[in-house]
Amino acid sequence: IQNGNLLAPVKIEKVKVQVMNTCSFDSLIELIVNGYSDYIVYQRCVKTEFSDSEFFHLVTDYALNKTTSKWYIKRAVCLSKALDKPLTHTLDCSYNISNLILKLLHDVPSTINEFNCKKCKISSKIIKPVLQIDSQPILTEGLKISLEKSLNKYFSITNKKVYCDSCKSYGYESREPGPHLLIDTEHPFISMVEIGIGFSSEIPLSEIPHSIMIKNVKYVLIGIVHFIPPEIENGIGHYTAFCKTITGSWKQHNDLKFKADIIPNGSLLN
Numbered sequence: 001i002q003n004g005n006l007l008a009p010v011k012i013e014k015v016k017v018q019v020m021n022t023c024s025f026d027s028l029i030e031l032i033v034n035g036y037s038d039y040i041v042y043q044r045c046v047k048t049e050f051s052d053s054e055f056f057h058l059v060t061d062y063a064l065n066k067t068t069s070k071w072y073i074k075r076a077v078c079l080s081k082a083l084d085k086p087l088t089h090t091l092d093c094s095y096n097i098s099n100l101i102l103k104l105l106h107d108v109p110s111t112i113n114e115f116n117c118k119k120c121k122i123s124s125k126i127i128k129p130v131l132q133i134d135s136q137p138i139l140t141e142g143l144k145i146s147l148e149k150s151l152n153k154y155f156s157i158t159n160k161k162v163y164c165d166s167c168k169s170y171g172y173e174s175r176e177p178g179p180h181l182l183i184d185t186e187h188p189f190i191s192m193v194e195i196g197i198g199f200s201s202e203i204p205l206s207e208i209p210h211s212i213m214i215k216n217v218k219y220v221l222i223g224i225v226h227f228i229p230p231e232i233e234n235g236i237g238h239y240t241a242f243c244k245t246i247t248g249s250w251k252q253h254n255d256l257k258f259k260a261d262i263i264p265n266g267s268l269l270n
């Protein structure tokens with residue numbers, strides 16, 4: 001996938017739209033397409049549960065046909081809707097990836113948190129597209145051991161007391177993992193820097209667990225979105241996607257390059 005910055009404007013209803021800074025979107029979609037292409041269970045789930053999602057139409061289309069000029073038009077339309085920006089001469093898509101996921105995948109859960117209040121017989125489901133996990137275990141034990149622990153701690157909560165707005169008393173919350181887990185690890189790493197403990201700015205790719213078990217379901221690593229901070233003040237930085245294939249090899253998709261790079265397994269990630 002090419003960043004809009006490298007491409008000519010797309011023509012939508014007689015308007016030439018220059019789509020800019022699409023790296024967070026492009027990295028996310030490379031990652032999801034990687035999972036979609038490699039795992040038939042995930043493919044089935046997308047086809048049955050998310051067939052109405054515009055984002056997943058782009059996923060399936062790209063997995064089947066790669067990018068076409070039509071695909072780039074659809075990307076522009078999808079981003080303009082998600083970011084609530086008009087399709088005018090320039091469409092700037094620079095956006096924090098977690099916030100972008102909240103908009104694009106608002107109905108696709110990484111976790112479903114179900115709330116029940118017996119007193120007022122309320123039951124509601126909250127879909128969380130991004131998981132923010134407890135940073136403490138990661139700080140003390142590192143990613144390899146602690147990621148599974150942190151996630152299991154998060155999902156083991158079956159009856160968490162939660163304040164009920166209706167009856168001003170307490171109800172209970174339980175959590176179920178979704179068809180995929182999009183995990184935000186920014187928070188633990190910011191905490192690491194803040195408290196200044198043995199923080200290394202580099203993580204070997206091998207430090208990231210290949211699979212984890214949550215509630216007897218196996219989740220397999222499909223990749224990581226990597227952020228390169230801006231080099232200049234007020235710059236926007238750049239996202240790329242490291243995708244892990246079913247054979248265990250890594251590829252880096254950078255939308256400012258024409259081809260994906262093969263990444264040796266022992267590589268370090270900044």
Ligand SMILES: [Zn+2]
Pocket residue numbers: 117118119120121122164165166167168169170171
């Ligand atoms: Zn209540």
